[in-house]
Each structure stands twice: as C-alpha cells, then as structure tokens.
Amino acid sequence: xxxxxxxxxxxxxxxxxxxxxxxxxxxxxxxxxxxxxxxxxxxxxxxxxxxxxxxxxxxxxxxxxxxxxxxxxxxxxxxxxxxxxxxxxxxxxxxxxxxxxxxxxxxxxxxxxxxxxxxxxxxxxxxxxxxxxxxxxxxxxxxxxxxxxxxxxxxxxxxxxxxxxxxxxxxxxxxxxxxxxxxxxxxxxxxxxxxxxxxxxxxxxxxxxxxxxxxxxxxxxxxxxxxxxxxxxxxxxxxxxxxxxxxxxx
Amino acid sequence: xxxxxxxxxxxxxxxxxxxxxxxxxxxxxxxxxxxxxxxxxxxxxxxxxxxxxxxxxxxxxxxxxxxxxxxxxxxxxxxxxxxxxxxxxxxxxxxxx
Numbered sequence: 001x002x003x004x005x006x007x008x009x010x011x012x013x014x015x016x017x018x019x020x021x022x023x024x025x026x027x028x029x030x031x032x033x034x035x036x037x038x039x040x041x042x043x044x045x046x047x048x049x050x051x052x053x054x055x056x057x058x059x060x061x062x063x064x065x066x067x068x069x070x071x072x073x074x075x076x077x078x079x080x081x082x083x084x085x086x087x088x089x090x091x092x093x094x095x096x097x098x099x100x101x102x103x104x105x106x107x108x109x110x111x112x113x114x115x116x117x118x119x120x121x122x123x124x125x126x127x128x129x130x131x132x133x134x135x136x137x138x139x140x141x142x143x144x145x146x147x148x149x150x151x152x153x154x155x156x157x158x159x160x161x162x163x164x165x166x167x168x169x170x171x172x173x174x175x176x177x178x179x180x181x182x183x184x185x186x187x188x189x190x191x192x193x194x195x196x197x198x199x200x201x202x203x204x205x206x207x208x209x210x211x212x213x214x215x216x217x218x219x220x221x222x223x224x225x226x227x228x229x230x231x232x233x234x235x236x237x238x239x240x241x242x243x244x245x246x247x248x249x250x
Numbered sequence: 251x252x253x254x255x256x257x258x259x260x261x262x263x264x265x266x267x268x269x270x271x272x273x274x275x276x277x278x279x280x281x282x283x284x285x286x287x288x289x290x291x292x293x294x295x296x297x298x299x300x301x302x303x304x305x306x307x308x309x310x311x312x313x314x315x316x317x318x319x320x321x322x323x324x325x326x327x328x329x330x331x332x333x334x335x336x337x338x339x340x341x342x343x344x345x346x347x
Contacts, residue, residue: 009346075321174332181335184342233328240325 005199012191013113013184033111037097041090068092068235076239077246084242087128091121092235099183099227102190103220110183110227115176122176125238126168133245144248175237182230186223193219257281283344290337297330 017026041064048058068089073081098111112118133141145167146160193216200208261281269277305323309316 009342071317071321075318174329177339178328178332178335181338182331185335185338229324233324236321236324237328 006195029109030111030114033101033107034098034117037094037111040097041093064093065089072235072239076236077243081243088235088239091238092231095234096228096231099231102187102227103223110187112179113183113187115180118176118179122172125175125241126172129241129245132242136246137248141248171241179230179234182226186226189219190223279344283341286344287337287341291334294330294334298327301326301330
C-alpha cells in the first residue's frame with residue numbers, strides 16, 4: 001500500500017561488527033551504546049561537585065540518587081534496604097541510558113532491544129537475590145520461598161514446585177522479557193512511523209504527512225517516557241525481589 | 251469472533267493451496283502472529299485499565315498515600331504487562347523467525 005516497503009527485521013536490530021570482526025571481541029553499535037551507558041552515569045557522578053547547594057550537574061546526580069532512594073528502595077524494601085543503593089542506582093542508570101539511545105539521533109537504537117543485555121542483567125539480579133537470601137536466612141530461605149507459612153503438608157510438593165519455579169525461573173525470565181520486548185516494540189514503532197513518513201512524503205499523498213509526522217514526534221516523546229519507566233520498573237522489581245529475599249516469610 | 255474465524259479459514263485455505271511451501275509457512279505464520287498478539291493484548295488491556303482506574307480512585311480519595319499507591323501501581327502494571335509482552339515476543343518469533 002502507498003508503495004510502502006518495510007525493511008526486514010534484521011535491518012532494524014542486527015548491526016555488523018565495526019572492530020575485531022568475527023571474533024569473540026566483535027565490537028558493534030550495541031556494544032558501543034552499552035559502553036556509553038556505563039560511562040555517562042560514571043562521568044555524571046565523577047564530574048559533579050559536592051557542594052552544599054547543588055548547581056548544574058550535581059542536580060542531576062542528586063536527583064537520580066533521591067529518586068532511587070525515595071521511590072524505589074523505601075517503598076519496596078524499607079530503611080534496611082538503603083545499603084543496596086549503589087547496586088540499584090547503577091542498574092537504574094545503566095538501563096535508562098541504554099534505553100534513551102533509542103531516540104538520540106545517529107544512534108537510534110536501544111541497547112536493551114537485543115536480548116543479551118536484559119538477559120545478563122536479569123541473571124545478575126537472580127544471583128544477587130539468591131545470595132542475599134542465603135546470607136540473611138541461611139537454608140531456611142529455600143523452605144520459606146517454597147512454602148508460605150501454614151500450607152498443609154499434603155499440598156507441599158505441589159506448592160513448592162510452583163513457588164520454586166516462579167521464583168528462580170519465571171522471575172528472571174519475566175524481568176528480561178519485559179525490558180527486551182518493551183524496547184524492541186518501541187524501536188519497531190518508531191521505525192514504522194519513520195518509514196510511513198518517508199513513503200507518504202515521496203508520493204502524491206504528501207498532505208497525509210500532516211498526520212504522520214506529528215504522530216512520529218509524539219511517539220518519540222512517548223518513547224522517552226517508556227525508556228524512563230522501564231528503567232524505573234526494572235530497578236523497582238530488583239528492589240522488590242531483594243526485599244522478598246531479606247524477609248521471605250511475608 | 252466471526253471475523254477471526256474468517257481470517258483463520260482464509261489462512262488455512264491459502265496454506266493448503268498450490269503455493270510453494272515457504273509461502274504457505276509465511277501465510278500461516280503471519281495469520282498466527284496477528285492472532286497471537288491480538289488475543290494476548292485483550293486480557294492485559296482490561297487488567298491495566300482496571301488497575302490504573304482503581305489506583306487513580308485511591309489517590310483521589312487519599313491524596314496523602316499517593317506515593318505508595320503510585321509505586322504499587324507501577325509494580326502491578328509491570329506484572330500485568332508482561333503477559334502482553336510475551337504475546338508480542340511470540341508475534342515476533344512467528345512472523346520473523
């Protein structure tokens with residue numbers, strides 16, 4: 001329709017290696033974005049001054065810390081979760097900067113739209129909350145997770161199987177797929193409207209551009225919001241899982 | 251439902267016709283993919299609508315607890331939305347893989 005040629009999916013998400021092509025060290029656009037997502041937050045915190053009255057960059061750094069502290073840790077874990085602030089803040093900032101490259105010109109690709117990044121983060125969260133559970137509750141951690149208090153003995157194998165499956169398999173799976181699918185969907189949405197705008201503009205249907213182009217702009221704004229929200233949700237769920245490992249009985 | 255049934259019947263008919271095997275697989279995949287995402291979006295749509303509606307009501311009735319309600323709302327949305335997103339992943343797998 002309208003001479004619309006949609007690019008195959010490989011053109012949208014697969015990037016050739018720029019350096020060390022074909023080896024295990026292959027360095028492509030996704031790796032570059034991931035590296036930047038690591039370096040930018042580090043730079044923000046390194047270059048912000050420690051004044052009493054914050055100005056400029058320090059506002060950004062303090063705002064991020066305060067957001068994770070007030071909106072993520074205190075509701076999800078409680079005051080004893082404040083010692084996990086460095087972990088949760090790094091997770092939040094890494095995911096956020098990996099996502100926000102979706103709308104930055106030249107890059108236009110969220111690093112988290114490839115499964116490797118979310119999967120690795122989710123596996124890290126799995127290791128972290130299992131380790132915390134063992135450290136603070138010992139072997140009781142497993143039985144507490146498997147059976148909520150006062151489950152009848154006859155039902156314990158079934159409940160235990162379901163609970164262990166949902167805790168150690170479905171939690172990391174859901175965490176990874178949520179981030180991955182949200183970013184991939186957003187990326188494909190933006191590409192679709194971009195392709196539509198180009199196709200409409202080059203033919204006799206160009207007045208329709210008045211409809212499609214504002215929509216593209218609106219969706220770009222929406223994707224900025226989604227990038228932030230998904231990073232926030234990822235940090236929040238990590239905090240909730242850590243909280244459940246600290247106090248597994250409830 | 252009858253529209254869905256018509257699409258499915260058309261897809262089956264096309265898939266059984268004399269087309270090459272790759273085309274048949276593509277047709278069946280496209281029809282299945284569209285239906286997978288469409289069906290997967292119904293439940294979470296209702297769920298998120300209900301959830302956010304109740305959260306807004308709670309915030310309106312008790313503005314001082316808005317912070318807690320908002321955090322829990324995002325948690326609930328995250329869990330509900332996961333179902334729709336798995337549907338989206340199935341769509342991508344059926345359509346492109």
